[in-house]
């Protein structure tokens with residue numbers, strides 16, 4: 001809708017001028033969330049700009065609970081805009097929703113605690129957040145606080161990934177791709193990784209490794225929630241892409257390549 005763009009641009013300029021995130025709060029957000037530690041100065045400045053506009057454009061609804069603390073809102077905003085850093089249309093990707101509902105208590109925790117051997121210790125498929133079609137995003141405060149630590153779990157990025165996915169009308173694990181990006185390569189990479197994950201999860205976990213051979217573990221190190229459907233697969237690999245890029249790259253290198261193309265950045269490298 002090009003007609004509205006000049007107004008939007010002016011509104012965003014006003015937000016940047018009048019609703020700056022205080023330096024102290026921003027410094028806290030950058031140091032508190034390990035996923036931001038690798039960002040270079042240019043990326044940090046862009047992240048702050050995007051987060052400021054996000055805060056100015058979105059409404060936070062505590063659903064009858066107490067007013068949300070400022071640092072929680074900044075934490076949500078900064079993590080929500082991280083995927084947008086390399087996307088040209090920036091916050092326009094999120095124009096179909098304006099409200100973030102935050103529940104005081106968790107809905108139920110989706111755990112993905114893994115030990116050194118990559119074994120999933122606990123798992124519960126209740127949700128920690130939700131992205132409603134063409135509507136608000138719901139997040140639990142506890143899960144927001146559990147996000148951003150660089151361990152692979154990130155409810156904010158997960159829900160935002162659903163929003164990116166739905167931009168072309170369907171939750172199908174395929175967002176509108178970058179110009180020139182091959183839809184076939186995307187489908188092949190994500191589709192075969194999804195099938196691989198499903199079949200590895202279906203294998204009996206007690207199989208003994210063959211003697212003398214290093215085998216790929218039958219239980220993948222990704223959250224099994226990714227096997228729920230292609231849409232959840234996309235949302236979960238996005239969490240790993242920004243939280244634990246090396247892990248995703250070693251499990252599913254082709255998926256990693258596709259995400260690098262789509263997001264226009266490689267989180268495993270230091271930023272600019």
Ligand SMILES: [Zn+2]
Nearest residue numbers: 158162232235
């Ligand atoms: Zn989901």
